[in-house]
Amino acid sequence: MSAHAQREAAEIREQWLGRALSTLPADRPAAEAAISSLYDLIGLPPPRFHWAASPLTALATVPPGLGRAESLERVAEWPLPPRLIALRNELRRGLDAKVRGLQQPLDQLIRRTVQSPLLTSTGACLLQPLQRAHTGEFSWSNRWYESQLVPWIAHYDALRRVAGVVFTAEQLRQWELWATVAASCHWWWPAEHVCVVSERPVALHTEVSGDEGQVRLHHADGPALRYADGWALHSWHGTRVPAWVIAGPTAERIAAETNVEVRRCAIERLGWPEYVEQAGLRLVGTAPDPGNPGSELRLYDMRRETKVLVAVNGSVERDGRRRRYGLTVPGHFTDPLAAAGWTYGLSAEQYSRLLRRT
Structure with missing residues (x-):
């Protein structure tokens, strides 16, 4: 296991982290073409696309072609996500079969350097805001949302580029479709005739929180995450907090706060010397x-x-x-x-x- 392999794996991790947390406008033609091709692989014609400015807006709207009973909140119960997940799982089984003969230290290196840190970072920066957007029950184990995160995509990218795992032409084509969607837009919700897709945030602030490049949401001067429609979330070193914690913490507000973690963050934002003085x-x-x-x-x-x-x-x-x-x-x-x-x-x-x- 060489230092070159370690560096290359870390570079791949950073490339995919940058794509996952991008604040550039979505590449709508690329995203729509890749999603349409995934529909084709499960035997369906291309859907009509409905773009939303944020996950909150997406979850709050019912676009034409989607029945009112088909709430985006319950996407896990829709018929298409399980079919697309099954397609992805079949791809992964085929690729995993090629990896079985791989040197164990190299496989462990890629998992430790690429997949695991990306799981931590995307969970902290993308799944937490998605959970906030949901008004109903949200499951962190929702396989449809997990399939859209980049860790598994980056893992096979590293196996291909660092470990030399050779994909078949069909495996490469399907992997590239999933990779294109992940690199071109934000969350998406596939129904039979319409696919709802969210734009990326326009601002996203993070800090490094681990030895393998893990990041979490943090911004001391405003929202850590903000979308074009105005929806925003504030975060203090990875803990989601109300806007006042960042914009105007005071001892009085802190005393009225019932959440222990929010109080802790507000005191840190205010500073202990100032808090001690204000609180007397x-x-x-x-x-x-x-x-x-x-x-x-x-x-x-x-x-x-x-x-x-x-x-x-x-x-x-x-x-x-x-x-x-x-x-x-x-x-x-x-x-x-x-x-x-x-x-x-x-x-x-x-x-x-x-x-x-x-």
Whole structure:
């Protein structure tokens, strides 16, 4: 297994991640031609295409040719998606049969470097917003949506280009159809006479969140994801949050928020020093952090029988800074060292002997 194969696999992963998260206008002719060819492979004529500005708009409309009982929310129950999934699965079985003789380390390299990171990234950046667009029940295991994500497409692309797996002409043609759709548009919902297709977002902001190039939605200055029709989602380091968390967090709004994760994100967005000042938290005590030399532990009264320990992360963030964070601890603590030790299951004396916390 060579360093060249590692680099080539990583390049393929980045190519497909860029296509999956593209904010360029959809290539409508390419998408329609490829989808029409997939219809042909299951014995159906080309559909009429109905384009929507976003998944939210797509799911909220009933285009001509689609009965009102055929809600896009229930696409998994439509007759065509299972037929198209079966077509894809047949392709995958044929390609997997060619891979069985492949060197195991190379196969593992491609799965680790290409498929797995793309599953994480597309799930975080594309499936989460799709879940938000659905008003009804949404299943993360929906095979129709999974078939549209690029990880499986990129996996076979890497097997072809890095491992030298040879496709038959028919296998290559069908793989290219799925690849073209994934690289040309956003989500799509196939019915017998009409196919609903969503445009891509016009803005999508991410941050790196893993060692293999995984990304998640994040934007500190506005929506992390925005479509041309105005539908937008805000995200703070991968956690979906209301717009006020990004645009105008205040201690008052944070106190009124019932979701613990949203409160945490809002405090981080506001900043702990500003939050402490706005909320009027009373300082109980301070101490040098023995687990993080050069940093200080600060213990505050928060509410009722709760205190908050404000500390500095022992690890450097990707931007070179050390993140300040707060941990709630029982209200009986008055010593920051004892409170810090409690978060690790240690006594104050044991925590004071730590060399470095990460």
